[in-house]
Amino acid sequence: MDRVKKKFGFGCMRLPMIGDKVDIEQFKQMVDLFLESGFNYFDTAHVYLGGQSETAIREAVVKRYPRDAFILTDKLSKFNFNSEDEIRPLFETQLKDAGVDYFDFYLMHAQNEENFAKYKSCRAYETAFELKKEGKIRHVGISFHDSAEVLDKILTEYPELEVVQIQFNYLDYEDDKVQSKACYDVISKHGKKAIVMEPVKGGKLANMADEAAAVFKEMGDASPASYAIRFAAGFENIFMVLSGMSTLAQMQDNVSYMKDFVPLSEEETAAVFRVRDIINSLKLIQCTACRYCTDGCPQEIQIPNIFAVMNEKKQFPGTDAAFGFGMATRGHGKPSDCVECGQCEDACPQKLPIRELLKQAAAELE
Numbered sequence: 001m002d003r004v005k006k007k008f009g010f011g012c013m014r015l016p017m018i019g020d021k022v023d024i025e026q027f028k029q030m031v032d033l034f035l036e037s038g039f040n041y042f043d044t045a046h047v048y049l050g051g052q053s054e055t056a057i058r059e060a061v062v063k064r065y066p067r068d069a070f071i072l073t074d075k076l077s078k079f080n081f082n083s084e085d086e087i088r089p090l091f092e093t094q095l096k097d098a099g100v101d102y103f104d105f106y107l108m109h110a111q112n113e114e115n116f117a118k119y120k121s122c123r124a125y126e127t128a129f130e131l132k133k134e135g136k137i138r139h140v141g142i143s144f145h146d147s148a149e150v151l152d153k154i155l156t157e158y159p160e161l162e163v164v165q166i167q168f169n170y171l172d173y174e175d176d177k178v179q180s181k182a183c184y185d186v187i188s189k190h191g192k193k194a195i196v197m198e199p200v201k202g203g204k205l206a207n208m209a210d211e212a213a214a215v216f217k218e219m220g221d222a223s224p225a226s227y228a229i230r231f232a233a234g235f236e237n238i239f240m241v242l243s244g245m246s247t248l249a250q251m252q253d254n255v256s257y258m259k260d261f262v263p264l265s266e267e268e269t270a271a272v273f274r275v276r277d278i279i280n281s282l283k284l285i286q287c288t289a290c291r292y293c294t295d296g297c298p299q300e301i302q303i304p305n306i307f308a309v310m311n312e313k314k315q316f317p318g319t320d321a322a323f324g325f326g327m328a329t330r331g332h333g334k335p336s337d338c339v340e341c342g343q344c345e346d347a348c349p350q351k352l353p354i355r356e357l358l359k360q361a362a363a364e365l366e
Contacts, residue, residue: 003040003068004240005038005040006257007238007241007261008254009241010043010242010245011245012047013044014245015027015246016246016247016348017246022052024059027056027060027127028256029248030245031060031064031238033248033255036053037255038259040069040071040291042072044073044074047292057098058099063140070082071105072105073103074106075107075108075109076091076107076108077110078109079295081124085126086122087124091127098196101136102136103135103136105130105138105139107140108141110143112151114322124270125161131165139163143165143197144166145349147183148179148185152186162308163193164192164193164194165197166193166196167349168353169196170232170274171201172198173276183296187237191239194238194244196238199233199241199243201228203289204226204288205275207274212224217273218271219267223253225243225253226253227264227268227271227272230257230258230274233261234260245345281290282315283314285352291304292345292348293345299339300332300333305328306365309325309328310360323362336366
């Protein structure tokens, strides 16, 4: 972990796209600025962007920089294996796709009580520890979406784990479902390091209603995203804060204030929680657009896109919802096409009642 230069990492789940392909040239520009600014931590997974995230990193990072210039985290996702025998071949495929001989960090992906049972039955943790002994992994950890109680159980059962990646932002800090603060406290109790995902909650804390944005505007010209990322980075046991940047402009903004990171002041912290209260009053759908729900949808409903239209309608009443809804459903299923199979809810890290929300969307938008 001593090779990590700064507390800010590049999350590669939301890379710049041209159609359904990664915009490699813009990604290269973002990578260059990121590394030139003194940062070196990249986070990916085999399931991100239909497998394109790993190969994009190979082209934009691995082929263009020496291996000791960057730190790379990858993950073992539940969608990619169903037995112990499948894990090693998958891992070798990940190394090949990313173009590296080892991963600095390798995480058991999206652990919750149900997924943990699968990983245990397939000896996934034990396999990762074996790969670490072989030098193909430097550090083993987990990414996590469940209660603090379940996290405590996992860390007690596998004390060899070194890091835990959790959803952590000021909107979820004291949320009963996400339990950001409670999970952070469990990580600290076990003497592990925390990695933050979703510090901007899928963009919700970057693009917000005028009333909420005005609170930050009163304090100066800093972007709303800057307050969210600095909030997360200000906690002592936070080892890394990831941002899923998808444009060069986002990268430029983020490195401008994280290059010489300064924690939030008391005044800024108070403003952050005022904004939280305003956002909560709008009762937005707390979707982070991770898109895990869409992969197996039999009706090919673009659930995050539809929820984004719903949220935009609530935050900005003058928005042309009909246009946004048309874009969200073009060539795909409508909310009323939902057959209520429930796979989306099983896959959702936010534990959203997606089927019920789609019924609301059908009533409001169709």
